[in-house]
Amino acid sequence: MVSRVIPVDPFDLVIFGGTGDLARRKILPGLYRRYWAGQLPDDARIVGASRHEMPDEEYRAMVRAAIEEFAIEGRDDAARIDGFLSLVSFVAVDATGEAGWSELAEKIRPDLIQAYYFSVGPSLFGDLAERLHKHKMAGKETRIVVEKPFGHDLESARDLNRTLRCYFSEEQIYRIDHYLGKETVQNLMAVRFGNVLFEPLWNALYVDHIQITVAETVGVGGRGAYYDRSGAMRDMVQNHMMQLLCLIAMEPPYHFDPDAVRDEKLKVIRALDPVPPEDIVRGQYAGAEGIESYFTDVEDEASLTESFIAMKLHISNWRWKGTPIYVRTGKRLKARASEIAVVFKHPPHSVFGQKTNDRRGNVLVIRLQPNEGMNLRVTIKEPGPGGMRLIEVPLDMSFAEALGPEAADVPDAYERLIMDVIRGNQTLFMRGDEAEAAWAWTDPIIAQWEEQGDRPKLYDPGSTGPEESLMLLYREGRRWRDIQA
CATH class of the missing domain: 3.40.50.720 (NAD(P)-binding Rossmann-like Domain)
Structure with a gap:
């Protein structure tokens, strides 16, 4: 190729x-x-x-x-x-x-x-x-x-939009989010809308739940002053993870056209339900041998800013009603990894005499980093005699393996997006109303916990975050995917 x-x-x-x-x-x-x-x-x-x-x-x-x-x-x-x-x-x-x-x-x-x-x-x-x-x-x-950050809240985002529009039209403004320039993110749209295999199953009838994870091993480092004013919610969820959520959940656009794609993303944001306190877990990384705590990194022992957040979200529309979407992101976690996992439901009946719940079902994993690629877990018969014993195996496509030496020449996110700017293609850039809608959903959640004054839960560096985040899934018989580097 x-x-x-x-x-x-x-x-x-x-x-x-x-x-x-x-x-x-x-x-x-x-x-x-x-x-x-x-x-x-x-x-x-x-x-x-x-x-x-x-x-x-x-x-x-x-x-x-x-x-x-x-x-x-x-x-x-x-x-x-x-x-x-x-x-x-x-x-x-x-x-x-x-x-x-x-x-x-x-x-x-x-x-x-x-x-x-x-x-x-x-x-x-x-x-x-x-x-x-x-x-x-x-x-x-x-x-x-x-x-980014394109504003600190809805009011500042609106002010910024008004200011820029005094001098430039919306068609001239490119609000960049480098996550949208990643090859795998764009392949997500190709897989959904270019293949008849997945789209008929891409709804609440067949999808049990979705997980979106962006995990980092580093702390806030030299960004302490900025990060403590923003936190994981403003720094990651409101922009990067919101964009991933929109691409995974949006309806097929009538055409792969900038406004058509962004119209569908905007509908997803507007359909997001408010999130109750019991569906949110916030955390801060503690100190360990040779590792400074969050308090030390931001030089504020009283800080209530989260370096980790996990949430259960719901989209109230025809396609996704009743399907939970779990998002989590944090600093100082066990591995650096970004992925989207679409977990499909179990078959309604096991013809092989095994309990359906003994198996985890089909999972489509879209890996953004490291080792960009896709992985589909399917059930097959275990080779050898002894009856119909079922096992799960991955159908794996790593871009580096599939494309060979050409994978090294695939543009990274910034390369692709800057070239799109020169071409005048806004498909992978946020529109002004999209940024404002994201803040309109985010602001009440932040105001809710600021009013309560709750301190984030401490978690150990190198872990998967606070133990309380595990309960978001455990209480409904689910579990987070293991974070793999």
């Missing part, structure tokens, strides 16, 4: 926050990988922008170091790195003042696609949008990319 790389049209891309951690780790290495793959045209321009003064050569040296650290595997070619760096320049810009904007405007070619990546805090989004408009750097072919 030969993968096709389709070059994009010439463009100017400005990265505000071009010296920041996200630019170094993801954006610039991702652009280099696309250049290596032949997807960037030779006349593309990439401009780093931040408040720090820096000559072009110094910035290119920083970009080279980022490539060598984060993108060099299999791409160690000095000539190609030099070729990519020839597309790169730098401008010092004051996001809240006027310094540097005239120089930046001179670099922008009005007859080409212009993309502006706001790799900065949301407090600067409005200032950047205003100055792009004021200095006539915003035209019909302009796109802006905004990173």
Whole structure:
């Protein structure tokens, strides 16, 4: 199988926050990988922008170091790195003042696609949008990319939407969520809507429950100040996990079209039931030998912010009524893993004389990380004599194994999404009403526990979270899937 790389049209891309951690780790290495793959045209321009003064050569040296650290595997070619760096320049810009904007405007070619990546805090989004408009750097072919967090609650999300829409239309705003750029997430839609095998079973009649897990082994680290203001609910559930939930639960769109897909996702969010307190478990990781506790990491012994959350959700619509969806995410857990598990119901009658409950039934597992791929657990006869003994085996498809060497060339999430920005394809980006609807569901849940003032449950680093989270499933005869690295 030969993968096709389709070059994009010439463009100017400005990265505000071009010296920041996200630019170094993801954006610039991702652009280099696309250049290596032949997807960037030779006349593309990439401009780093931040408040720090820096000559072009110094910035290119920083970009080279980022490539060598984060993108060099299999791409160690000095000539190609030099070729990519020839597309790169730098401008010092004051996001809240006027310094540097005239120089930046001179670099922008009005007859080409212009993309502006706001790799900065949301407090600067409005200032950047205003100055792009004021200095006539915003035209019909302009796109802006905004990173999460898109607001802190419903009110701030609405304010941010209103501010951006003063200067840009909704069709020009790309609210990026890198989870939607993952190959497996997009394959989820292909599996659902491109095969007759699953979609007829994708409903409450045949699905017992769904589990969505995003587990991390790291703590909050240097993000303590930010994380303690957000917590797992705002940092993960309201955006990343909400998007995964929408893709797993949405109705088939009439066409694979940006607004058609996002219309169906919005319907899922609006159909989510409020979550009662007994269906929520919040936790904080404790300390252990050589591992700081959450309190130490955020430097606040009185913090009530959760580093772990597990919830049982329900969607009140025709397809999913009565099927629970369990979500969990946390820091300092036993393994780094992100997956969606669709657990199908048992056969209504066992013709083999075995109790149906002795087997766990069919499970479709979509692995986002590590080792992206899909796994379907099915029941077969155990080989050998001795009668009809049933066992469960996986039908496994790891992308690395299925695609071979080409798997290494599959774009990562940021690469894919940035190229979609250049193409003008918003399918994998959140729409403004979608972000607001997610906050409208999230805010009452957060207000509920803030009013109660409950302290999160402590859990040991390297565990699966608080023991109370196990009861969300145990009390209904279910159990969490084991977290596997």
